[in-house]
Amino acid sequence: MSTSSTPRRRGSERTLELLDVTLALAEEVGYRGLTVEAIARRAGVGKHTIYRRWPTIADLLLDALNHVWSSELNYRSQGAIRADLREQFLRSSYALSHAPLGPIYRAVIAAAQSDESLRGAIHSRFLKTVEESTLERISLAQQQGQLKSDADLAAVVEVLVGSLYYRWLLTDRAIDEGAVDGLIGMFMDAYGESGV
């Protein structure tokens, strides 16, 4: 069955193309202006192809954001945990503050405030990935002896992932190095092994 992988590969390529088209179009017209019709037209697929996989346009857009986030924003190093977290959080903060991710994501979050299922989708299709990769990264540091062996890291991953949203969503201040260092400082003061 040497041909059996071809349709699957084509399916996966088509998915990536749809995610790219969705993000490009969202950047052009904004979240509010985005339609399944326009995405389908530009990607050269039928609307049913989209609806079969993504029940709502928000689901599709969140998968697109997740695709960018996980390919561009994953932890890039396995060195000193403090420096790696710092680099990662500064890079994420930059992405939040710039196109394409920032403005589109912000608009989705605004829409989600009157739509609980969309808040659930933001988490399940996007932030869950961020929480998991963060927990994986700090768990590795714990195994390497950089973090205290008895620290319950799963209990605090939400604080690491979530804290900087406060500044982004609820103030007009930038997420600067001071904000990032405050968060990481508290985490390391709590769980860093001395000398790390």
Next chain:
Amino acid sequence: MSTSSTPRRRGSERTLELLDVTLALAEEVGYRGLTVEAIARRAGVGKHTIYRRWPTIADLLLDALNHVWSSELNYRSQGAIRADLREQFLRSSYALSHAPLGPIYRAVIAAAQSDESLRGAIHSRFLKTVEESTLERISLAQQQGQLKSDADLAAVVEVLVGSLYYRWLLTDRAIDEGAVDGLIGMFMDAYGESGV
């Protein structure tokens, strides 16, 4: 000048009445339905009385939320810091999840995502107060020897105040005891004096 305090007192009473009317009306018609006309009519004042003090309806509403927050949600005890933070955060989380504060505040936050000056007003008219009272409460605990004397508390107050918004704004999960305990646990692991 024994009468000089009367106009001032009346002014202050009128301010409180306006804040109450604003909150009551916001609860009835929602943030989007709120107008200065309707608030002025119900409070029996002219619109200019409102505009003189609050440039926008959002400024007025945020002062109203701040009034409720600071009178009902301030730290109530000066005992053990872990227990006081826990009680305070659980009470704040309850307020976020219920009327009148929750739905109105959520709608303001949604509107602020396309309005940077409104994000600034949310902070300056509302969250700044929360940050200050939190910093004051943990600084007291530090003076009492419950928190490490060399901890830079000002650098982490945003983490304390801000972390739980993540769950409220970006997931469909409730802010439960586990979330509160995760945050306070990390703070106390970082800065609690042993035995506290």
